[in-house]
Amino acid sequence: MVTKEQIEKIASLCKLRYSEEEIDQFAEDFTQLLEYMDKLNEINTDGLEALYSVNDHTQRLREDIVGESLEREELVKNTREEQFGYFKILRIVE
Amino acid sequence: MDIEKLTAVETKEMIGKKEISVQELVESYLSRIDSVDKDLNAFISVSRSEALEDAKRLDKKIGRGEALGALAGLPIGIKDNIITRNIRTTCGSKMLENFIPPYDAKVVEMIKKEDGIILGKLNLDEFAMGSSTETSYFGRTKNPIDMERVPGGSSGGSAAAVKAGEVALSLGTDTGGSTRQPAAFCDLVGIKPSYGLVSRYGLVSLANSLDTVGVLGKDVRDAGLLLSTLADFDPMDSTSSEKANRETIVAALESGNKLEDIRGMRVALPKEFFQVEMDQGISREINKAIRLLESLGANIEEISLPHLEYSLAVYHIIVASEISSNLARFDGIRYGYRAEEYSSLDELYINSRTEALGEEVKRRIMFGTYYLSESNTDSHYEKALRLRRLIKEDFDKAFEKFDIILSPTSPILPFKFGEKTRDPLSMYKADLFTVPVNLGGFCAMSLPCGYEEGLPIGLQIIGDRFKDADIIKAGLALEGGLKNGL
Numbered sequence: 241m242v243t244k245e246q247i248e249k250i251a252s253l254c255k256l257r258y259s260e261e262e263i264d265q266f267a268e269d270f271t272q273l274l275e276y277m278d279k280l281n282e283i284n285t286d287g288l289e290a291l292y293s294v295n296d297h298t299q300r301l302r303e304d305i306v307g308e309s310l311e312r313e314e315l316v317k318n319t320r321e322e323q324f325g326y327f328k329i330l331r332i333v334e
Numbered sequence: 335m336d337i338e339k340l341t342a343v344e345t346k347e348m349i350g351k352k353e354i355s356v357q358e359l360v361e362s363y364l365s366r367i368d369s370v371d372k373d374l375n376a377f378i379s380v381s382r383s384e385a386l387e388d389a390k391r392l393d394k395k396i397g398r399g400e401a402l403g404a405l406a407g408l409p410i411g412i413k414d415n416i417i418t419r420n421i422r423t424t425c426g427s428k429m430l431e432n433f434i435p436p437y438d439a440k441v442v443e444m445i446k447k448e449d450g451i452i453l454g455k456l457n458l459d460e461f462a463m464g465s466s467t468e469t470s471y472f473g474r475t476k477n478p479i480d481m482e483r484v485p486g487g488s489s490g491g492s493a494a495a496v497k498a499g500e501v502a503l504s505l506g507t508d509t510g511g512s513t514r515q516p517a518a519f520c521d522l523v524g525i526k527p528s529y530g531l532v533s534r535y536g537l538v539s540l541a542n543s544l545d546t547v548g549v550l551g552k553d554v555r556d557a558g559l560l561l562s563t564l565a566d567f568d569p570m571d572s573t574s575s576e577k578a579n580r581e582t583i584v585a586a587l588e589s590g591n592k593l594e595d596i597r598g599m600r601v602a603l604p605k606e607f608f609q610v611e612m613d614q615g616i617s618r619e620i621n622k623a624i625r626l627l628e629s630l631g632a633n634i635e636e637i638s639l640p641h642l643e644y645s646l647a648v649y650h651i652i653v654a655s656e657i658s659s660n661l662a663r664f665d666g667i668r669y670g671y672r673a674e675e676y677s678s679l680d681e682l683y684i685n686s687r688t689e690a691l692g693e694e695v696k697r698r699i700m701f702g703t704y705y706l707s708e709s710n711t712d713s714h715y716e717k718a719l720r721l722r723r724l725i726k727e728d729f730d731k732a733f734e735k736f737d738i739i740l741s742p743t744s745p746i747l748p749f750k751f752g753e754k755t756r757d758p759l760s761m762y763k764a765d766l767f768t769v770p771v772n773l774g775g776f777c778a779m780s781l782p783c784g785y786e787e788g789l790p791i792g793l794q795i796i797g798d799r800f801k802d803a804d805i806i807k808a809g810l811a812l813e814g815g816l817k818n819g820l
Binding site for chain 2: 242246247250251253254255256257266269270273276277279280281283285288289290291292293294295297299300302310311314315317318319320321327329330
């Protein structure tokens with residue numbers, strides 16, 4: 241059972257806003273889905289290692305060599321608010 | 335002659351023999367797009383002027399007698415979650431409606447280097463989350479075989495465009511079946527390569543431990559041709575494998591449909607796959623294909639993959655968890671949609687994400703965040719990853735004794751619009767046979783193998799990791815047999 245308060249907490253972690261009715265719907269959907277996921281508890285997985293990646297290799301390191309880079313103007317052209325070649329946001333430090 | 339009815343391999347030959355110029359070819363495809371895409375909606379963006387410029391440049395190269403790339407002159411479409419320099423890349427989302435990437439994905443760079451001509455960007459379920467191409471912000475794509483039905487998804491635009499003759503080849507992506515299932519729904523060949531064979535650099539991540547770039551074509555040779563140009567190690571993708579190499583794939587394509595390749599091939603049929611309730615006609619056509627392989631000299635045996643029944647739940651948890659992490663980057667600051675109104679930084683994030691992400695995308699972010707939250711991670715996310723190991727080991731064991739594993743691509747036939755959207759669990763079931771392949775990083779192909787009342791049925795041929803050449807060999811032989819009415 242997932243409560244309304246839990247759903248509200250998750251939505252705030254996700255930086256998403258939902259209406260009262262949508263939160264109620266989610267509580268129902270979560271409960272239903274988690275019942276379905278209960279199936280996984282049929283299998284004992286104690287002692288098994290989690291499989292994060294199917295690759296044999298771990299993270300490769302490369303030499304730190306100066307290569308081609310992207311132009312600053314190209315990078316900021318996709319933001320909606322730009323100023324002096326920077327991404328503009330609100331003043332967050334008083 | 336309708337040039338768009340030719341296969342990519344035949345078209346390439348015509349260009350090589352100078353029977354048609356690249357410009358004529360590209361113009362013919364662009365006019366095909368003009369006449370059918372208004373209704374079909376396979377494209378989000380058509381890069382007309384760039385394509386015509388590329389065509390003219392290539393014609394000059396041909397005129398000078400220079401060596402040509404492996405994809406010389408072929409009109410190709412790119413799924414719109416693979417970034418293209420200076421061509422808008424939307425992921426089918428309002429979030430990226432105006433996003434113009436400053437660089438090319440590795441696979442796009444490789445296509446250009448091999449002289450392929452990119453005609454534009456193809457529709458998909460928003461951020462590739464779906465199995466029907468109904469959730470795109472840019473409208474749904476129709477199935478060219480029956481315009482009242484979905485083309486499958488999430489690479490629905492990639493499949494519809496090839497089927498309708500708008501492009502010769504296309505790139506899709508495949509996280510749980512998103513290339514193979516639309517290939518099956520549109521009567522095409524679709525290949526999901528082994529994880530690590532093709533670079534993911536510049537592919538917008540959905541679930542990065544499962545995502546692969548896939549290829550679609552009219553037949554095995556066409557899809558194989560595109561795959562063979564993309565299989566390579568890429569130092570820019572940390573999950574790219576040094577085992578990635580194209581030689582075995584090229585060799586399999588060059589040797590062609592050889593019966594000796596099939597004689598003695600060890601083929602496994604997992605009984606769990608065949609116990610699933612399926613739409614009418616699917617098991618009949620799959621069984622015909624199996625009997626054909628047997629008559630060609632393959633050794634067929636039934637096997638058991640005992641943990642298969644957990645794959646959908648395991649897949650759902652891993653995908654949602656990785657989505658919640660990967661989509662955190664869409665914050666409205668550096669690129670993508672930014673809300674008009676906000677009075678704090680937090681509100682900027684919340685308003686931008688709430689206004690610009692679609693329902694299904696937000697749902698999955700919510701579920702994933704739940705699975706990853708402190709008190710649940712061991713019982714859900716980690717649990718799913720431990721079961722993922724068991725599922726992969728089932729396959730590993732099978733591949734010790736067998737060369738390929740067969741199943742239907744999908745337990746359902748192409749369905750009508752809206753038929754499954756009301757019941758997400760039944761939509762997820764469309765991926766039942768395809769998700770285990772991604773969980774283990776294996777390779778698989780969907781091959782057309784028959785019809786039920788005019789609707790196509792796909793056979794899935796699964797191969798071991800980095801044995802992508804094996805599924806191409808089996809695909810060539812089966813395709814040859816099916817075409818000859820064996």
